[in-house]
Amino acid sequence: MIKDALQKIGLTKGEIQVYEALIELGLSSTGKITKKANIASSKVYEVLQRLINKGLASYVIKNGVRYYNATPPERLIDFLDEKKEAIEKNQEEIKKLMPQLKEKRQNLEDVNKTIVYTGLEGAKLVLNEILEAGKKGIPNYGFGTNEDPYVKYLPLALKKYINEAKKYKFDTYLLFSKGFKSPNTTAKIRYLSEEYIFPVRTMIYGDKVAIVDFTKPITTIIIEKKEIEDAYKKYFQTLWKIAKK
Numbered sequence: 284m285i286k287d288a289l290q291k292i293g294l295t296k297g298e299i300q301v302y303e304a305l306i307e308l309g310l311s312s313t314g315k316i317t318k319k320a321n322i323a324s325s326k327v328y329e330v331l332q333r334l335i336n337k338g339l340a341s342y343v344i345k346n347g348v349r350y351y352n353a354t355p356p357e358r359l360i361d362f363l364d365e366k367k368e369a370i371e372k373n374q375e376e377i378k379k380l381m382p383q384l385k386e387k388r389q390n391l392e393d394v395n396k397t398i399v400y401t402g403l404e405g406a407k408l409v410l411n412e413i414l415e416a417g418k419k420g421i422p423n424y425g426f427g428t429n430e431d432p433y434v435k436y437l438p439l440a441l442k443k444y445i446n447e448a449k450k451y452k453f454d455t456y457l458l459f460s461k462g463f464k465s466p467n468t469t470a471k472i473r474y475l476s477e478e479y480i481f482p483v484r485t486m487i488y489g490d491k492v493a494i495v496d497f498t499k500p501i502t503t504i505i506i507e508k509k510e511i512e513d514a515y516k517k518y519f520q521t522l523w524k525i526a527k528k
Contacts, residue, residue: 285303286299286303292359292362292363292366297322297326297330298333298334298337298339300321300322301316301320301322301330301331301334301340302339302340303320304316304319304320305334305351305352305353306353306356307319310343310350310351310352311350311352312349312350312351313327313328313331316331337362338354338358338361338362339353339354339358339359339362340352340353340354341354396506396507396508397507398504398505399503399504400502400503400505401500401502401503402501403436403437403501405495405501405502405503405505406433406436406437406495406497406501406503407437407440408503409486409493409495409503409505410433410437410440410443410444412488412491412493412505413444413453413486413488414444414447414448416488416489417447417448417451417453417455417488418447418451420454421488421489422454422455422456423454423455423456423486423487423488424455424456424457424486424487424488424515424516425455425457425458425484425485425486425487426457426458426459426480426484426485426519426522427458427480427481427483427484427485428459428480428481428483428484428497429459429460429463429477430463431459431463431465431466432484432495432497434466435497436501441466441467444467445467445468445469448467448469448470449469452469454471455467455469455470455471456471456473456519456523457470457471457472457473458472458474458479458519458522458526459475459480460474460476460477460480461475461477472528473523473526473527473528474526474527474528475522475525475526479522482496483495483496483497484496484497485515487515487519489512490507490509491505491506491507491512492505492506492508492512492515493506494506
């Protein structure tokens with residue numbers, strides 16, 4: 284569990300091995316650390332220096348020899364706080380660049396309006412885009428599959444989405460097969476026979492249509508084109524009329 288936690292906060296495999304060795308050994312020479320951490324002697328100095336730079340290790344010199352030690356475990360919290368501050372600072376800098384980046388993109392004669400993502404990040408991006416659209420009063424229409432893969436693959440992202448939907452009172456309309464119970468209690472839901480249900484999740488918001496296929500490899504296609512969005516929305520509205528509450 285310690286290894287997993289240290290990996291999640293950004294430490295490399297070598298840093299984890301050396302840090303754990305320092306925790307267990309206390310003040311030690313590189314020879315003992317190398318043996319305990321099971322790391323190449325040619326790498327130990329480099330790894331120790333990285334830990335020192337992160338504030339997770341320190342050293343003292345006795346008779347011309349360096350002895351290393353782990354800093355108090357509480358320093359891990361400080362390390363995370365520093366990473367958080369750095370991320371927040373970077374976010375602010377990127378936000379300042381947004382107008383310039385958007386302008387450059389809009390000035391392109393041929394902007395790619397269809398984007399394909401592989402993996403869960405694409406599916407998560409769709410939820411975030413729907414959130415931003417919902418805050419502006421843009422409704423979301425969703426249908427497809429006789430279950431909700433977001434519950435299985437992205438429960439935290441879905442929980443955040445539902446909480447935001449409650450806060451901003453999004454207009455969300457969903458179509459599922461009969462008997463399915465959506466965790467999204469803020470949505471207006473109707474039910475169709477299974478022959479009308481798509482095998483992939485489809486969301487319509489603003490000028491975009493997002494298609495998320497949760498079969499492996501998980502694939503997300505986001506199409507930004509008014510004509511396609513209009514066609515999908517009309518189809519959704521047709522199904523909505525024949526669906527049952």
